[in-house]
Amino acid sequence: MAIQVSVCGPRQCTEEDRQNAFELGRLLAEREAVVICGGYSGVMAAVAAGVKTVGGIVVGILSRADREDANPDLTIAIPTGLGEGRNNVIVNSGDAVLVVGGSWGTLSELALAMRRGRAPVIQLGGWALYNERGNPVPGVARASTPTEALELTGLWK
Amino acid sequence: MAIQVSVCGPRQCTEEDRQNAFELGRLLAEREAVVICGGYSGVMAAVAAGVKTVGGIVVGILSRADREDANPDLTIAIPTGLGEGRNNVIVNSGDAVLVVGGSWGTLSELALAMRRGRAPVIQLGGWALYNERGNPVPGVARASTPTEALELTGLWK
Amino acid sequence: MAIQVSVCGPRQCTEEDRQNAFELGRLLAEREAVVICGGYSGVMAAVAAGVKTVGGIVVGILSRADREDANPDLTIAIPTGLGEGRNNVIVNSGDAVLVVGGSWGTLSELALAMRRGRAPVIQLGGWALYNERGNPVPGVARASTPTEALELTGLWK
Amino acid sequence: MAIQVSVCGPRQCTEEDRQNAFELGRLLAEREAVVICGGYSGVMAAVAAGVKTVGGIVVGILSRADREDANPDLTIAIPTGLGEGRNNVIVNSGDAVLVVGGSWGTLSELALAMRRGRAPVIQLGGWALYNERGNPVPGVARASTPTEALELTGLWK
Numbered sequence: 001m002a003i004q005v006s007v008c009g010p011r012q013c014t015e016e017d018r019q020n021a022f023e024l025g026r027l028l029a030e031r032e033a034v035v036i037c038g039g040y041s042g043v044m045a046a047v048a049a050g051v052k053t054v055g056g057i058v059v060g061i062l063s064r065a066d067r068e069d070a071n072p073d074l075t076i077a078i079p080t081g082l083g084e085g086r087n088n089v090i091v092n093s094g095d096a097v098l099v100v101g102g103s104w105g106t107l108s109e110l111a112l113a114m115r116r117g118r119a120p121v122i123q124l125g126g127w128a129l130y131n132e133r134g135n136p137v138p139g140v141a142r143a144s145t146p147t148e149a150l151e152l153t154g155l156w157k
Numbered sequence: 158m159a160i161q162v163s164v165c166g167p168r169q170c171t172e173e174d175r176q177n178a179f180e181l182g183r184l185l186a187e188r189e190a191v192v193i194c195g196g197y198s199g200v201m202a203a204v205a206a207g208v209k210t211v212g213g214i215v216v217g218i219l220s221r222a223d224r225e226d227a228n229p230d231l232t233i234a235i236p237t238g239l240g241e242g243r244n245n246v247i248v249n250s251g252d253a254v255l256v257v258g259g260s261w262g263t264l265s266e267l268a269l270a271m272r273r274g275r276a277p278v279i280q281l282g283g284w285a286l287y288n289e290r291g292n293p294v295p296g297v298a299r300a301s302t303p304t305e306a307l308e309l310t311g312l313w314k
Numbered sequence: 315m316a317i318q319v320s321v322c323g324p325r326q327c328t329e330e331d332r333q334n335a336f337e338l339g340r341l342l343a344e345r346e347a348v349v350i351c352g353g354y355s356g357v358m359a360a361v362a363a364g365v366k367t368v369g370g371i372v373v374g375i376l377s378r379a380d381r382e383d384a385n386p387d388l389t390i391a392i393p394t395g396l397g398e399g400r401n402n403v404i405v406n407s408g409d410a411v412l413v414v415g416g417s418w419g420t421l422s423e424l425a426l427a428m429r430r431g432r433a434p435v436i437q438l439g440g441w442a443l444y445n446e447r448g449n450p451v452p453g454v455a456r457a458s459t460p461t462e463a464l465e466l467t468g469l470w471k
Numbered sequence: 472m473a474i475q476v477s478v479c480g481p482r483q484c485t486e487e488d489r490q491n492a493f494e495l496g497r498l499l500a501e502r503e504a505v506v507i508c509g510g511y512s513g514v515m516a517a518v519a520a521g522v523k524t525v526g527g528i529v530v531g532i533l534s535r536a537d538r539e540d541a542n543p544d545l546t547i548a549i550p551t552g553l554g555e556g557r558n559n560v561i562v563n564s565g566d567a568v569l570v571v572g573g574s575w576g577t578l579s580e581l582a583l584a585m586r587r588g589r590a591p592v593i594q595l596g597g598w599a600l601y602n603e604r605g606n607p608v609p610g611v612a613r614a615s616t617p618t619e620a621l622e623l624t625g626l627w628k
Contacts, residue, residue, distance in 0.1 A: 001538075001545055034547050057528070059547060065397050065563050066589070067472075074472055076505050076530060078549060079563045081397035083379050084269055088242040089560075092536050092550045102288060108268035112241055115261035118537070127294060128287045131259060137284060139261075158381075158388055191390050214371070216390060222406050222554050223432070224315075231315055233348050233373060235392060236406045238554035240536050246403075249379050249393045275380070398583055402556040416602060422582035426555055429575035441608060444599045445573060451598060453575075 002057075003155055006036040006094030008087075008110070009043025010103030017101035018046045020124050023146040024098060025050020025058065031156060036061060036093045038086070039070050039077060043100050048073035061090045088112050094119055096153035099140075102126035114139055122149045159214075160312055163193040163251030165244075165267070166200025166283075167260030174258035175203045177281050180303040181255060182207020182215065188313060193218060193250045195243070196227050196234060200257050205230035218247045245269050251276055253310035256297075259283035271296055279306045316371075317469055320350040320408030322401075322424070323357025323440075324417030331415035332360045334438050337460040338412060339364020339372065345470060350375060350407045352400070353384050353391060357414050362387035375404045402426050408433055410467035413454075416440035428453055436463045473528075474626055477507040477565030479558075479581070480514025480597075481574030488572035489517045491595050494617040495569060496521020496529065502627060507532060507564045509557070510541050510548060514571050519544035532561045559583050565590055567624035570611075573597035585610055593620045 005028050009021055025047035028035050035051050038044045039060020051058040052073045060074040065081030080086040087109045091097055097113040099106060099121065106126065113121045122141045129137040143149035150156065162185050166178055182204035185192050192208050195201045196217020208215040209230045217231040222238030237243040244266045248254055254270040256263060256278065263283065270278045279298045286294040300306035307313065319342050323335055339361035342349050349365050352358045353374020365372040366387045374388040379395030394400040401423045405411055411427040413420060413435065420440065427435045436455045443451040457463035464470065476499050480492055496518035499506050506522050509515045510531020522529040523544045531545040536552030551557040558580045562568055568584040570577060570592065577597065584592045593612045600608040614620035621627065 001541075001543070001548060004547065036549075057547070059530070059549070061549070065587075070472075072472070076475065076528070076547070077472060077564070078507075078530070078532070078560060080551075080560050081399060081563050082242065082553075082560075083245065083395035084272055085239065085242045085245040085395060087269075088240065088245075089549060089551050089553075092552050093548070102294075104268045104272035107286070108265045108272060111261045111265035111268055112244075115241055115265060116536075125289060127289070128291075129264070130285045130287065132282060132284070134285075137259075158384075158386070158391060161390065193392075214390070216373070216392070218392070222430075227315075229315070233318065233371070233390070234315060234407070235350075235373070235375070235403060237394075237403050238406050238556060239396075239403075240552035242552060246392060246394050246396075249395050250391070273379075396556065397559065398586055399553065399556045399559040401583075402554065402559075416608075418582045418586035421600070422579045422586060425575045425579035425582055426558075429555055429579060439603060441603065442601045442605075443578070444601065446596060446598070448599075451573075 003033040003095050004036055004093055005033045006090050006097045007047045007100065008038065008090060008097065008106050009100035010106050011040055011042035012103070013042040013101045017043055017125060020146055021046035021100045022050040024100065024149065026053055027146055027150055029054040029056025034059065036090055038090060039074055041071065045071045045073065061086050061093065084108065091116060096155055097121045098124065098149055099126060100124045110140065120153050122152045124149050160190040160252050161193055161250055162190045163247050163254045164204045164257065165195065165247060165254065165263055166257035167263050168197055168199035169260070170199040170258045174200055174282060177303055178203035178257045179207040181257065181306065183210055184303055184307055186211040186213025191216065193247055195247060196231055198228065202228045202230065218243050218250065241265065248273060253312055254278045255281065255306055256283060257281045267297065277310050279309045281306050317347040317409050318350055318407055319347045320404050320411045321361045321414065322352065322404060322411065322420050323414035324420050325354055325356035326417065327356040327415045331357055331439060334460055335360035335414045336364040338414065338463065340367055341460055341464055343368040343370025348373065350404055352404060353388055355385065359385045359387065375400050375407065398422065405430060410469055411435045412438065412463055413440060414438045424454065434467050436466045438463050474504040474566050475507055475564055476504045477561050477568045478518045478571065479509065479561060479568065479577050480571035481577050482511055482513035484513040484572045488514055488596060491617055492517035492571045493521040495571065495620065497524055498617055498621055500525040500527025505530065507561055509561060510545055512542065516542045516544065532557050532564065555579065562587060567626055568592045569595065569620055570597060571595045581611065591624050593623045595620050
């Protein structure tokens with residue numbers, strides 16, 4: 001089986017998020033990783049487009065029970081019918097979880113990935129977390145470029 | 158149907174979290190709300206114990222597919238077999254979502270509740286969120302006591 | 315914790331199914347069992363109405379992520395947002411699974427309950443199963459009345 | 472996006488089921504369909520092996536939250552962590568659902584596919600269903616060979 005990397009991010013994203021997601025998709029597909037994403041618009045569409053430029057495989061784990069609104073660049077669509085419960089399936093499917101940009105849905109994926117604790121979690125942009133004493137919550141690696149994000153996964157050492 | 162309130166929080170919690178959760182359970186049951194929780198130890202056990210002192214109803218939405226490790230103070234146990242995917246079911250079940258203390262699992266519940274956007278979300282202690290420009294992410298109300306948390310739900314105006 | 319019994323059956327049911335479901339609800343609530351059902355119309359509504367006549371507790375495990383269309387006789391509604399995936403949650407929640415009448419959704423619950431294999435499964439009416447050699451598939455007990463169905467669970471010996 | 476076909480069947484299957492599943496995998500991959508299956512042993516392993524002989528894509532929708540026990544012939548593994556709730560995801564993912572052999576888990580997939588009602592459902596071997604009046608329950612097409620099963624889907628007319 002190939003390496004699988006999950007890429008999470010919001011539907012409504014910044015132009016910088018979009019560029020980062022596209023580049024991540026391209027770089028992951030070049031390394032022959034299967035890319036797992038949420039399958040709709042925004043960051044999800046950008047990463048799928050990036051994968052497609054090099055003919056890689058990108059799987060959309062959809063919240064709906066059918067393929068309506070699924071991004072046309074997906075290689076495979078999995079209509080879970082779980083609503084936001086599908087975020088846990090996205091997170092479970094990655095040997096690493098890359099998080100681009102910030103939204104409540106995206107944060108739930110980051111938190112579920114950290115809760116699971118079995119794969120590296122890397123943030124590119126997005127929100128920051130502080131505990132009750134005002135200190136940053138540890139555990140999430142931060143990258144400033146897509147290339148650095150891939151290095152931080154440790155999957156291609 | 159009665160008012161239903163979801164109370165989320167970590168297994169490993171502080172003594173203050175435990176006291177807050179117990180008091181929330183007691184106050185909610187006095188108001189005849191059905192309490193929804195995750196059904197195991199820590200904050201979940203404390204809220205269930207609080208409900209029990211006044212003979213109320215507390216439902217545990219379990220991650221496991223059986224009742225193993227379920228808290229004995231639960232009135233009803235729902236073994237979803239969804240793992241952390243059950244967090245979404247907890248959040249969907251509340252007319253308000255009260256979050257006590259901080260952990261990655263708890264944060265996923267907070268984020269899913271905000272993503273859903275259909276019920277007030279109130280935090281008692283726990284982590285804080287900042288966006289990319291260093292400003293607090295808006296939307297989560299903060300209470301400093303259980304009584305204030307219940308007032309902020311707006312359910313008993 | 316009380317005994318929990320899951321009652322499954324179709325939205326579109328016969329008048330006989332409806333009477334059987336109502337009577338099951340009444341008998342289960344008299345025995346202080348918590349009744350778990352799918353929470354909508356047909357057999358689900360009839361069992362909830364039966365529970366209500368004696369002031370018992372009936373939980374609706376809903377397919378939707380909100381309470382729209384939930385039966386008003388439910389004591390508690392759990393909007394799973396899982397679609398038909400909620401059938402597995404219904405089945406997991408019962409110390410026994412009672413199946414009234416026949417439909418594809420109902421059959422999926424019967425099959426999931428038999429697959430799980432941890433609780434007695436009793437059929438009242440409904441479809442019949444034959445294997446490839448034309449013999450009845452063993453394992454599902456058949457009752458001809460609600461009282462017999464409860465006896466066959468073995469829960470009140 | 473390619474055509475996606477779900478193939479369901481038991482872990483413990485007959486030698487005939489195994490041969491049918493292998494042949495279905497081979498024929499589907501030759502037609503460039505993506506094959507969706509449960510990802511473990513028995514019929515699931517046989518269909519994956521068939522796909523692999525012609526270099527096609529086969530996705531395993533796993534019940535576990537990790538890849539333990541996943542069949543090594545899978546191209547992609549989706550560890551849902553849903554237990555038997557993953558059967559609904561398998562069924563939702565197919566433009567047609569092919570059912571090989573019989574077991575309670577397999578029957579739940581057949582029933583969920585019929586309940587969904589959006590894709591043709593074809594049985595190769597396995598159990599038979601009769602309603603309360605002793606008549607066969609209509610709706611499931613029956614094939615006697617893998618080639619006939621593919622024809623009955625109507626996907627390659």
